[in-house]
Structure formats: structure tokens, C-alpha cells
Amino acid sequence: MKVGLFIPCYVDALFPEVGMASLKLLRHLGVEVVYPQGQTCCGQPMANGGFEKQATHLARKFEDKFGNFDYVVAPSVSCTAFVRHNYPSLIKDCKVADKALDIVEFLHDVLKVKGPLGRFPHRVSIHNSCHGVRELGLSSPSEQNIPKFNKIRDLLQLVEGIDVVEPERPDECCGFGGLFAMEEKAVSQRMGCDKISRHAATGAEYVTGPDSSCLMQLSASAERLGLDIKCKHVVEILASGL
Amino acid sequence: MSTFHSKSAKSFLKDEKYSSWHDKTFWSVRQKRDAMAEKLDEWEQLREKASRIKLHTLSHLDKYLEEFSGNAEKNGVKVHWAADAAEFNEIVFGILSSHGVKKLVKSKSMLTEECEMNPYLEARGIEVVETDLGERIIQLKGQKPSHIVMPAIHLNHDDVGELFERKGISDQPGNHDPSYLTYMARLSLRGEFLSADAGMTGANFGIAATGDIVVCTNEGNADMSTSLPKLQISAIGLEKIIPDYASLAVFQRMLCRAGTGQPSTTYTSHFRKARCEDGEMHIILVDNGRSDWLADPAHREILKCIRCGSCMNTCPVYRRSGGYSYSYFIPGPIGINLGMLRSARQHSGNLSACTLCRSCETVCPVKIGLAEQIYSWRQSLSGLGTFNRSKKLMSDAMSLVFNHQGLYDAATGAESVMNIVPRDWMPFGLRFPRKPFHKLVKEDDK
Structure with a gap:
């Protein structure tokens, strides 16, 4: 099984530790993982803002980089969802769309990790990112009447010493939304503050989630409100102490 | 970089008490709906x-x-x-x-x-x-x-109470009790029914x-x-x-x-x-x-709508901006779409009011792809000439950087990343130069 690691642009530039933790975790689990150099962005920010055509080029480039792997794994739900759901309409004969998995899905559904992972003796509140919930199915959407599940929670519970909680309104949007945060700054900031307050109300020391863009929004909101709560990507917690 | 909706929403949010009440009121309708769906x-x-x-x-x-x-x-x-x-x-x-x-x-x-x-x-x-x-x-x-x-x-009941006093519908000034006001409205309407x-x-x-x-x-x-x-x-x-x-x-x-x-x-x-x-x-x-909408394969499913309003109640942006922040008379996710169908030129200023969180589609009792439709409307904006210029510039800049490895390396190196990511997005701790993952991993592999 050959796994290509996709580290989206903003993770590369702003959250390199999330990339390193992904690599560490996958290697720890015995996965043959390769990081192809020369990858940049999947094209989602432009497309969501209304400039899908600018994503086509990047989609082709992505297909070239990752087309020959068995799986393409990324620590980012919204980039993964974009590749999976939008690439088939952007480029012909797209192979990567079906191979693209968020790292939570890969660990939970493909590797079916059951063994002990790292150690993280803290109370942690799960941030269920919209695209993880409603595009990739990482957890049961609160809107739907289907059996309840949460793949992030399943994985976190393999971490020693952890106390996992979820906030009130467990999958309401944090208000980031890429270019939304620029165009609708007032609403975006309000949503971020509301969301981080609900996380803080659980008494958690950390918020964790499958997407660093939501976590960036939440950290900025915590600072704005002066809340003492930190954000860590779920892979950082799973890999902690390994 | 502001749209009709973003400007109106900003002023709506200035009254923090009222906007919190608005958000909570509609969230409670969403919760009632969830309880019903679960039964x-x-x-x-x-x-x-x-x-x-x-x-x-x-x-x-x-x-x-x-x-x-x-x-x-x-x-x-x-x-x-x-x-x-x-x-x-x-x-x-x-x-x-x-x-x-x-x-x-x-x-x-x-x-x-x-x-x-x-x-x-x-x-x-x-x-x-x-x-x-x-x-x-x-x-x-x-x-x-x-x-x-x-x-x-x-x-709220005070607004209604004062209105009814002014219009002569209620006869006890200062009595803003909802049951009383409803009773007086009922009496007044009874006369209208009889004389219509x-x-x-x-x-x-x-x-x-x-x-x-x-x-x-x-x-x-x-x-x-x-x-x-x-x-x-x-x-x-x-x-x-x-x-x-x-x-x-x-x-x-x-x-x-x-x-x-x-x-x-x-x-x-x-x-x-x-x-x-x-x-x-x-x-x-x-x-x-x-x-005409029926003949448009990209948007015909909007006609499935039964006007239940649940997409508004669940929409995190509607709850935090109110119905009057949209230029079309129907607000929220369904209203953004109906407005665009009615007149794209007139109502494209509502398209920004969506994070693509897709809660609306997941709530919708007839499964309309409301966010998907908003995404697709956004793609047609540049053709209409109503797109946001600075947003386009930003998107052009990203496209340029992401398509050219040299530029990408330069942009993700050290301080220059601060120039491509808006400062408001970044928590303080991130505002320091750091080595990008693609360079760290090279060193790691050596």
C-alpha cells in the first residue's frame, strides 16, 4: 500500500507541525508514506470564492503528483472534500478523487486503528468541522436522524489519559469559510467567538479538530475574547508522546 | 470587499444583545425541529x-x-x-x-x-x-x-404593544402581555372578517x-x-x-x-x-x-422547496444577520437562491452570506442542494461583472503563487507568508516566521 501525503498550502506554511505529526503518526503505524515535493494547493479557496476555473490547473497538477498512489491522505477535511467531490467535474478521467482520504478516515476506516496511540492527559473538546461532518461523514450530522457516531472521538479515545468532550451545538460552523472570513468579516468573527465560547464552556483545555483552518479561526477568536484555551489538530494529539 | 449582505449584517451585529437573542430564538426552533425529526x-x-x-x-x-x-x-x-x-x-x-x-x-x-x-x-x-x-x-x-x-x-411584545396602542387595537396602554395583545388582535380581526x-x-x-x-x-x-x-x-x-x-x-x-x-x-x-x-x-x-427555472438544469431543484423555513433557522449566518440583511424579500439559503433566480444582477450581494457549511442542505426536508447552488452561482458572478474586485485580486494572486513553485517557495518562506494571509485570520502566535513543512520534511529525510 503506497500512501501519498498531501499537505495543503496553509498547513505547509502556517502549521508545519501538523504535517510533521501526520508523518510521524503514519510511520509509527507502519505505513509506507511518501511526501511528493512540489505540491501546493488543491484550488479550493479560489473555487469557493467563485473562481473555480483557477482551480482546474491545480487539479491537473494534483492528479499528476498523486495519481499513482493507492491512497492520498491529508490532515485537512475541507481540502480532501474538495478533491473528492469537485475534481471529477474539473478534470477528465480523474483518478485521485476516489483515493483522497482525510487522515481521520484513513486511520479509522482503512487502517482500522485499535491499538494505543499517544498520551495526552487533558480535557479536549472536539471541533466537528463542517466539511468533515457533512461532506466526508466523519460524524453523524446533528441535523439527521441516523445512528450517532463520531470517528474523531473513536480515535481520540485511543489516547492515554484524555478526557474527550463536545460543545453545545456540536457541529455548528466556526465561521471561517475561506474568503467568507474576508467578505463577511463581522459575521465571521461573531461566529468564531460564539463557537470558541461554547468550546470553553466545556471546561476543556484544548480544542481539537480535523482542519487547521477552523482551528486558526478558533485560536484567533480565543485571543479576541481572552480565553485560555488552545487549539491542536487531531493528529498532533494522536501522535503526542509517540 | 463588502457586499449588500455583509454591510447590513455588520450593522445588525452592532446590537449584541438583540443579535444574541435573534440567534438563540432561531436556534431553539432548530432544536424543536430536531426533537420532532428524532421522534x-x-x-x-x-x-x-x-x-x-x-x-x-x-x-x-x-x-x-x-x-x-x-x-x-x-x-x-x-x-x-x-x-x-x-x-x-x-x-x-x-x-x-x-x-x-x-x-x-x-x-x-x-x-x-x-x-x-x-x-x-x-x-x-x-x-x-x-x-x-x-x-x-x-x-x-x-x-x-x-x-x-x-x-x-x-x-418583541413591547414593539407590538406600542404598535397596537398607536393603531387603536389595544385599549389598555402599557399592557404588553402577549396573551392580551393576541386577544385584542383577534377582536380587531373579527370585525375585519365580518365586513370583508x-x-x-x-x-x-x-x-x-x-x-x-x-x-x-x-x-x-x-x-x-x-x-x-x-x-x-x-x-x-x-x-x-x-x-x-x-x-x-x-x-x-x-x-x-x-x-x-x-x-x-x-x-x-x-x-x-x-x-x-x-x-x-x-x-x-x-x-x-x-x-424558466424549471428549464435551467443547474437550478431547477430550487422548485422543490415547500417554504418550511428550516434552512433559515439552521443557517449560522441568517441567525447572526437577520432577515433584513438580505436584499431579496425571502432571506437565508433559499432566499439567496430565489433572489438570484429572480434577478442575479440585483441580488448577487447576498451570495457572500454563506460559509458553505451545508447545514441547510442537511436540514432541508426535500433535500435541495442549497449550498451547492450558492457555490454554482458564485462561479457565474465574474460573467455578471458584479464580482468583488479585491476578492478576485486575492484569488488571482493565490492562483499565480500556487501554480509556480518558485513563487510558492518564496511565499511560504519566512515572513512573506504574512503577506498572503490576512492578518485578522491569524492568531498572534502564528505571526512569527516559521519554516514550511515542505522544507522541514526535506531536512528530515536527509
């Missing part, structure tokens, strides 16, 4: 079924419209067809003036809002009285609805197999509007036709659960013929753009 094991199957019935009906709409109008005519109803809002208003005025109507009582109809019927009739000397309590309040206040199911939800010359309803559904107009209300005001005057007019959009009672049973189980979190509306009224021998019933079937 039906077959909820998700119902959504799928409801969606398919609508798709089926829409793809055979010609057949069902003929069946509906044929059956209505057999029942003795006069059926009219209006191509657009202007023709609709003319038909209504024609019927009313030929009967010498001076006062029209009506139940809630978003279609008559869409056609701006009230001002049209009032300009021609006909008094129009809204009888849904929420609609009556905003009519007296001279406002537009801020929500399609709860049109006056933005007002004609009654009008909208329609939640039109049943092709029987020619019934089905109206769901909680106040019984549609029944009052049609049980006293001898002349009844019902206005219905083409897309509201469904095949038969079996399909009605599916929608009837969902509409109110999704919309207000009640198992059913208090009244579900079927109107099939004139109420007495010397009475008349008219049905006006209104197109007003709908057949």
Missing part, C-alpha cells in the same frame, strides 16, 4: 421520498397542472393562469372589481409578497387586510416579513387528483377568510402542485415538523369549491419565472 424513525426516508415526489412532479408538471386545473374546473372553480406578477395582479383586481369588492381579507401568502399585490390593490382603492397575526403586525408597521414562516419574529367582501389564501399544496388547495395555518385565519365572504381567491405557484393525497401525507408529516417543530399545524384546510351556491371560488396559477 420519527423514518425521517431520513421521508426526506428522500419527499424529494423524489417533487422531482417526479416537476418533471411531469405539464401533466399534473392539466390534471389539477381540470379537476378544479369540474368542482366549479374558475381557474386562471398568470404568466407573471403583473398579470397576476391584473387578474386579482379584475375579479375583485367585477364583484365591487372594497375590502379583501387574506391569509399569509409569500406569492402575493413576491408579486407585490397588496400595494397594487391598495393603489386601486381596495383595502387589503392581512389576517395571519405576524403578517398583520408587519402590515400595520409598514414592514416586510423578516422570515417566511415567522414574519414578525424580529419584533372577499377572502384570499395562498397555498401550501395543490392536489392534482382532486383539485384541492391545501393551506396549513396555526391560527385558523385561512378558514375565517374563506368562510365568511362568498368570494374566495386562492393564489398558487406552479411548483406547489403535487400528485395526490398519498404524496400530501408525506409532506404533511414534514412541513410543520421541519418549519416550527410542531407535529402538525393546528389547521390543515382543504378548499375544493365555492362555499355556497351563490359563492365563487377562483384559483390563480402563477408562473412568474418558474417555468
